[in-house]
Amino acid sequence: MGNLFSLITGRTIGQADGLHKGAGSEAHLKATALVQICQEDMNRLGIKEGDIVRIRSNAGQVEAPALKGDLPTGILFIPMGPTANELVETDTLGTGMPPFKGLRVEVERI
Amino acid sequence: MSAVFENVTCKFCGCLCDDIAVEVEDRRILKAKRACPNGLGMFLNYDPTLQSPLVEGKEVEWDEAVSAAADILSRADSPLIYGLSSTSSEAQRKAVELADRLGAIIDSTSSVCHFPTTLGFQMVGGAACTLGEVKARADLLIFWGCNPMEAHMRHFTRYSANAKGFLTPNGRRDRTVVVVDVRPTKTAKTADRFLQIEPGTDYEVLTSLRALIKGKDINEPVGGLPSEQIKELVQMMKTCRYGVAFFGMGLTMTAGRGYNVAEIFALGAELNQYTRFFAMPMRGHGNVAGADQVITWLSGYPAAVSFARGYPQFGPGEFTSVDVLARRETDAALIIASDPMAHFPRKAAEHLERIPAILMAPVTNCSSQVANVILPTACYGIDAPGTAYRMDNVPIRLRSVMQKVRPTDEEMLMRIMEAVKQ
Numbered sequence: 150m151g152n153l154f155s156l157i158t159g160r161t162i163g164q165a166d167g168l169h170k171g172a173g174s175e176a177h178l179k180a181t182a183l184v185q186i187c188q189e190d191m192n193r194l195g196i197k198e199g200d201i202v203r204i205r206s207n208a209g210q211v212e213a214p215a216l217k218g219d220l221p222t223g224i225l226f227i228p229m230g231p232t233a234n235e236l237v238e239t240d241t242l243g244t245g246m247p248p249f250k251g252l253r254v255e256v257e258r259i
Numbered sequence: 260m261s262a263v264f265e266n267v268t269c270k271f272c273g274c275l276c277d278d279i280a281v282e283v284e285d286r287r288i289l290k291a292k293r294a295c296p297n298g299l300g301m302f303l304n305y306d307p308t309l310q311s312p313l314v315e316g317k318e319v320e321w322d323e324a325v326s327a328a329a330d331i332l333s334r335a336d337s338p339l340i341y342g343l344s345s346t347s348s349e350a351q352r353k354a355v356e357l358a359d360r361l362g363a364i365i366d367s368t369s370s371v372c373h374f375p376t377t378l379g380f381q382m383v384g385g386a387a388c389t390l391g392e393v394k395a396r397a398d399l400l401i402f403w404g405c406n407p408m409e410a411h412m413r414h415f416t417r418y419s420a421n422a423k424g425f426l427t428p429n430g431r432r433d434r435t436v437v438v439v440d441v442r443p444t445k446t447a448k449t450a451d452r453f454l455q456i457e458p459g460t461d462y463e464v465l466t467s468l469r470a471l472i473k474g475k476d477i478n479e480p481v482g483g484l485p486s487e488q489i490k491e492l493v494q495m496m497k498t499c500r501y502g503v504a505f506f507g508m509g510l511t512m513t514a515g516r517g518y519n520v521a522e523i524f525a526l527g528a529e530l531n532q533y534t535r536f537f538a539m540p541m542r543g544h545g546n547v548a549g550a551d552q553v554i555t556w557l558s559g560y561p562a563a564v565s566f567a568r569g570y571p572q573f574g575p576g577e578f579t580s581v582d583v584l585a586r587r588e589t590d591a592a593l594i595i596a597s598d599p600m601a602h603f604p605r606k607a608a609e610h611l612e613r614i615p616a617i618l619m620a621p622v623t624n625c626s627s628q629v630a631n632v633i634l635p636t637a638c639y640g641i642d643a644p645g646t647a648y649r650m651d652n653v654p655i656r657l658r659s660v661m662q663k664v665r666p667t668d669e670e671m672l673m674r675i676m677e678a679v680k681q
Contacts, residue, residue, distance in 0.1 A: 155458050155459070157441070157442070157458070159406065159508065160406070160409055160410045161409055162296060162409050165296070165297050165300065165409075165410075166296060166297075166300060168300075168601075169297075169300030169301060169303075169304045170300075170304065171622075171623060171624070172598055172600075172601040172624045172625040173624070173625055173628070208604060208605065208606060209605060218442075219442065219443050220442050221441065221442060221455070221457075221458075223458075224441065224442065224458060226442070229602065230601065231601065231625075234601075234602070234603065234604050234605050234608065235605050237604035237605075238604065238606075239581055239582070239584075239585035239604050239606045239607050241576055241579060241581055241582055242516070242576070243575060243576030244374065244375050244378060244516045244517055244575055244576060244579070245366075245370045245371070245374045245375075245562075245563055245575050245576060245579025245580070245581060245582060246370070246371060246374055246375050246511060246512060246516055246579075246581075247371065247581050247603075247604045247607075248512070249371070249508065249512040250458075250508065250509065250512040250513045251458055251459050251512070251513040251514050
């Protein structure tokens with residue numbers, strides 16, 4: 150499968166700034182509703198910066214604009230927040246920790 | 260007239276920077292000098308005015324809100340008390356007492372942060388140091404799966420890479436910084452060496468480092484790194500004067516979780532055969548380390564504790580909040596100084612919409628939207644004093660820079676406890 154990726158979620162400065170303005174604020178939504186993908190993968194999937202892509206995991210699916218990210222191939226990055234939370238599964242493998250990093254997802258251009 | 264308070268502690272993140280100059284006028288903070296953008300956001304966006312508590316969206320008197328909260332918790336078969344990482348240790352103590360009285364589950368935000376660090380620590384132990392020692396002595400700093408340039412923005416200047424200390428008078432020039440990560444983060448771009456490993460291979464790379472330290476040889480690439488690079492890192496670690504491996508969610512949230520952390524703790528301890536070496540988790544919220552400390556003093560375990568049987572039971576995967584919520588094993592929640600609706604996977608957060616929930620927090624957040632009772636409390640470190648534990652487990656005083664008009668979390672928890680007793 151060519152469009153399988155490993156998803157990493159994490160903090161960014163924009164996401165934290167949005168949180169201070171309120172977790173439900175426009176700034177927070179804007180800073181967290183995006184997906185970073187590397188140029189090579191963008192070329193391979195025919196995605197241009199700003200294109201809306203659909204990302205699907207076993208837990209759910211989201212649509213978000215693609216941004217070019219400084220990442221290795223096969224990796225997606227979404228800032229922690231409501232968009233990422235739709236995708237993260239709840240099986241913690243007995244550790245309490247959901248798979249916020251290294252989650253298998255599928256990506257397609259819409 | 261404005262007043263300036265020097266050496267105020269910022270409780271936003273685990274760095275607990277206690278050198279902030281806060282300027283206050285008419286109960287509003289105008290400036291927070293030296294604070295990073297995260298700290299600044301916390302100081303400038305907080306509105307300390309007294310707000311009415313809400314029950315089912317309606318403004319009520321405090322007595323009524325306390326009694327509604329006590330009623331929800333008393334009726335529940337299996338209440339969950341969650342959060343605690345941005346409140347004071349004094350309030351954390353009361354929360355454990357309340358959990359004991361209710362037969363509740365108590366869990367902190369550690370659960371979705373460094374709880375695997377606890378699991379790793381329980382497996383192998385660890386060699387610990389303080390950030391003061393790091394500042395004064397460390398000449399090798401390894402940042403593994405963490406990104407302080409975006410999450411702990413003053414860590415470099417106050418405690419680590421750029422800090423000037425007793426044996427490190429030239430700051431950055433006296434230290435070597437190595438970053439190990441799966442992507443070139445902002446922190447990686449400032450490092451002397453960046454080792455980019457393949458995702459999910461932290462355990463293998465750490466184990467290889469341990470094997471080399473024990474005298475085994477490795478001649479194949481591990482985690483995408485050529486064996487020469489791994490050997491070079493081992494050499495740096497063995498020959499440094501004082502080394503510290505800081506680590507973050509890159510180890511705790513990926514495959515292996517607690518086992519990754521056990522490897523880095525074991526690695527740190529084993530390096531003490533050659534030099535002084537330590538491993539330290541980069542704790543996120545200001546007093547999340549305090550939550551671990553306080554719950555441990557009182558129950559014997561740092562998080563994921565159930566008092567349902569009348570005595571504390573520890574249950575990773577069983578009493579950890581995401582598991583409890585995803586399996587719908589709780590019928591009421593008391594959320595203290597945190598926002599699970601914003602940070603939990605959707606399926607776990609959804610259960611909070613189904614059950615009665617109480618939110619005790621200084622600010623409105625996503626969890627306010629599902630809470631049946633909202634108790635707008637004071638913000639420790641701004642309008643209430645208290646204690647918080649830094650990421651190296653050193654307790655730091657949180658000062659208040661204005662007279663409080665809101666009740667504190669500690670006071671609210673005591674009132675709820677009284678109401679529950681009745």
